[in-house]
Amino acid sequence: MNTPLKIEDILACIQEGRKPRDHGPYKIQVGDPDLNFTGVVIDDPMPTGRQIIETAGNRKAEEHLVFQVLRNGELEELNLEETTDLRAAKVERFLIFHSAASYRFDIDGKRLEWGHKVISGRVLKRLAGVDPAKFGVWLEVRGEEDRPIADNELVRLDDEGLEHFFTGICETTEGGAQ
Structure with a gap:
């Protein structure tokens, strides 16, 4: 047996x-x-x-x-x-x-490919390997102020050019002067 x-x-x-x-x-x-x-x-x-x-x-x-x-x-x-x-x-x-096309983007200097034309701020943080509760993610915008991306916000990756994102510790006022 x-x-x-x-x-x-x-x-x-x-x-x-x-x-x-x-x-x-x-x-x-x-x-x-x-x-x-x-x-x-x-x-x-x-x-x-x-x-x-x-x-x-x-x-x-x-x-x-x-x-x-x-x-x-x-x-x-x-x-x-x-x-x-x-x-x-x-x-x-x-x-x-469920897609036929892949999209490239850069986060914290690391180039990645993604199989969907949109990606959320939370997924970007997880792909960057940072703590989503402590870190924020921003879309680099040339000639303008970089745009913060909320966890539930979807960012399009199918625009012309490579999208550049970066992460950083979110600022807090905890323990600061009142």
């Missing part, structure tokens, strides 16, 4: 500093444009972008983009027929967008 294989959690492997086993099934994290991640199970140790999209329950993979969330926080698009090696323990999270 065959006993089912235990699912190898790629995130747990990385956190424990160990290499995943050579055969699946594997648990990976798949997120949406709001960076809400859920675990999905995939058998292939070297899945294609198409397999990841379909495993996450999306039909018509051609209408979607998938990005690998690299260990340094950068995003890298994974084409439909391109593979990624889950056994390398370098990527455990993926973002899926």
Whole structure:
């Protein structure tokens, strides 16, 4: 009688500093444009972008983009027929967008790609790796005052040119003179 294989959690492997086993099934994290991640199970140790999209329950993979969330926080698009090696323990999270186009922007000097033409201030902070409660995010505007972006505000990335954002600690008056 065959006993089912235990699912190898790629995130747990990385956190424990160990290499995943050579055969699946594997648990990976798949997120949406709001960076809400859920675990999905995939058998292939070297899945294609198409397999990841379909495993996450999306039909018509051609209408979607998938990005690998690299260990340094950068995003890298994974084409439909391109593979990624889950056994390398370098990527455990993926973002899926219902989109055919990607958009580039810069935040705190780091260039990223995004699979949707809008992005929220809160997502920008999370991508920058800052505490959303303590930091603000601004859109750099040439020749004008930089524009603060609220957490729930959506900023378009499909205008001409590269959008530049930066983060900084929000000013408080706590403990100040009255």
